[in-house]
Amino acid sequence: xxxxxxxxxxxxxxxxxxxxxxxxxVAPGEVVAxxxxxxxxxxxxxxxxxxxxxxxxxxxxxxxxxVTTMPAHQRVRAGISLVPEGRRLFPSLSVLENLLVGVxxxxxxxxxxxxxxxxxxxxxxxxLDAFPVLARLRDRPAGLLSGGEQQATAIGRALVADPxxxxxxxxxxxxxxxxxxxxxxxxxxxxAGGVAVVLVEQDIERALRTATRIVCLLEGRVTRDVARRDAxxxxxxxxxxxxxxxxxx
Amino acid sequence: MRLLDAVVxxxxxxxxxxxxxxxxxxxxxxLKVVNLAHGDLGILAAFAAIGLAAGAGLPLALAVxxxxxxxxxxxxxxxAGLLARTTGALPQISMIATFGLSxxxxxxxxxxxxxxxxxxDLGWFGTAGxxxxxxxxxxxxxxxxxxxxLALTGLHLALTRTAFGRRVRATADDPGTAALVGxxxxxxxxxxxxxxxxxxxxxxxxxxxxxxxxxxxGPSRLIFAFEAVVIGGLGxxxxxxxxxxxxxxxxxxxxxxxxxSGVLVGHLVFLMVLATRPAGLLARARVRA
Ligand SMILES: Nc1ncnc2c1ncn2[C@@H]1O[C@H](COP(=O)(O)OP(=O)(O)OP(=O)(O)O)[C@@H](O)[C@H]1O
Ligand SMILES: [Mg+2]
Numbered sequence: 354x355x356x357x358x359x360x361x362x363x364x365x366x367x368x369x370x371x372x373x374x375x376x377x378x379v380a381p382g383e384v385v386a387x388x389x390x391x392x393x394x395x396x397x398x399x400x401x402x403x404x405x406x407x408x409x410x411x412x413x414x415x416x417x418x419x420v421t422t423m424p425a426h427q428r429v430r431a432g433i434s435l436v437p438e439g440r441r442l443f444p445s446l447s448v449l450e451n452l453l454v455g456v457x458x459x460x461x462x463x464x465x466x467x468x469x470x471x472x473x474x475x476x477x478x479x480x481l482d483a484f485p486v487l488a489r490l491r492d493r494p495a496g497l498l499s500g501g502e503q504q505a506t507a508i509g510r511a512l513v514a515d516p517x518x519x520x521x522x523x524x525x526x527x528x529x530x531x532x533x534x535x536x537x538x539x540x541x542x543x544x545a546g547g548v549a550v551v552l553v554e555q556d557i558e559r560a561l562r563t564a565t566r567i568v569c570l571l572e573g574r575v576t577r578d579v580a581r582r583d584a585x586x587x588x589x590x591x592x593x594x595x596x597x598x599x600x601x602x
Numbered sequence: 603m604r605l606l607d608a609v610v611x612x613x614x615x616x617x618x619x620x621x622x623x624x625x626x627x628x629x630x631x632x633l634k635v636v637n638l639a640h641g642d643l644g645i646l647a648a649f650a651a652i653g654l655a656a657g658a659g660l661p662l663a664l665a666v667x668x669x670x671x672x673x674x675x676x677x678x679x680x681x682a683g684l685l686a687r688t689t690g691a692l693p694q695i696s697m698i699a700t701f702g703l704s705x706x707x708x709x710x711x712x713x714x715x716x717x718x719x720x721x722x723d724l725g726w727f728g729t730a731g732x733x734x735x736x737x738x739x740x741x742x743x744x745x746x747x748x749x750x751x752l753a754l755t756g757l758h759l760a761l762t763r764t765a766f767g768r769r770v771r772a773t774a775d776d777p778g779t780a781a782l783v784g785x786x787x788x789x790x791x792x793x794x795x796x797x798x799x800x801x802x803x804x805x806x807x808x809x810x811x812x813x814x815x816x817x818x819x820g821p822s823r824l825i826f827a828f829e830a831v832v833i834g835g836l837g838x839x840x841x842x843x844x845x846x847x848x849x850x851x852x853x854x855x856x857x858x859x860x861x862x863s864g865v866l867v868g869h870l871v872f873l874m875v876l877a878t879r880p881a882g883l884l885a886r887a888r889v890r891a
Binding site for chain 2: 403404405424425426429430434435437441443444445446450451453454455456457458510511514
């Protein structure tokens, strides 16, 4: 069964085409690392999957249901949550309020195809258990947190919607190495919990250690799509920087 | 004694301003949406109520009820038809658009109702008062003050304690990210605008019940409401209530000193607060991530 299927996706920023005819499939529980140089189109691809950037061409299917034209806030209910690059917390809300905003009100509005998707069973209490730092800082305004604390809040805010697919965009960006280790340590609980994850990570070593599959993006196109056991660090690096011979997968 | 009386009358006047400022505080203070037609929408509601009650002979309560429901609808339409098209654009665009609306409403009212001052007749209640230790307190102004305090308290609690309030504040911080965590930002804006315009209508009706109104009274109501919001601090509903009281008392005490310069003293106090505490008296500490 395929959880997410992206078909021939083209995404533009005005005249600039940032994602070119991308095909991508993610199975439930899979952890896919999306790697590529700056400007390769990784964030753009994630935003198009999450619904905050429109598709110029192609389709996005979640659990077989076409969600290409579904607005972002409905895709959250359907099962897609994005942790955006740079965290983007609500600075005037407390940590707990940031989490609570992510809790879907009412019932799941999406069609029957997405309501039965496998999820991790996340809610606010489980997030506070998995990220003890958040329990401690629950009443602090998000604008006053350190980078690592902000990242934990951003991940928690996405998790409380109990997604079937979690998109993580550069969770290590701007964090100290120690803080990155803490964030990845708490992500273990998420990765083990059955949620499918697509993560953008600049650090190829870490991507190879965390993911079950590696997808390389170069100038908006997928240039490699390999399972981790078949992944060769040197080859990934070449695909990353666009040197050497690319065989489109 | 005269001073005490002036302070009491100033607080009652502040109630008027607070009611006009409540919707503005929500729209402008919290959501950062500029609506320069806020005062005119209140005056529109006032004349609609006068027209329905005095003109069409509807019972007063029914006329006011119809008008308030209508104002909620006008607020929703204002968002869908005008403000939603300007979100993401420069704030100047919505300022120009709502300034145009302000001019249109004022002149249309003048066309229909003429420039003559009118009032909404509440019968005995409009003029009744009690004497408290030698200071006369009008029942109507006291009721308006009570409604204003209730409205601002309700808004404050809704913003700080409810899921709806969290969604409003998150949308105000960052509408794009709010959508990414499941908030229907468009609907949030629409509901807030409807509420704000509904409150403007309530304020307009209260104003017409308390004094004579003319079709072009909107902009001055807007200025007082704006001053109350800024004195109190953007984003703080309690601040708005305090700001309205400060403004009302300043005007009232100012007119005791010199009967013709009460409004001027109000503006001066506003400028003084702006100069010494630019973020307002009860500014919420806003920290950027
Ligand atoms: N809002 C925008 N407006 C215009 N162009 C944009 C916008 N966002 C991204 N781009 C352009 O689209 C291309 C892809 O950008 P994107 O942010 O998706 O890349 P990325 O792989 O996430 O890069 P990074 O590693 O720097 O985060 C780049 O050329 C970028 O300059
Ligand atoms: Mg990026």
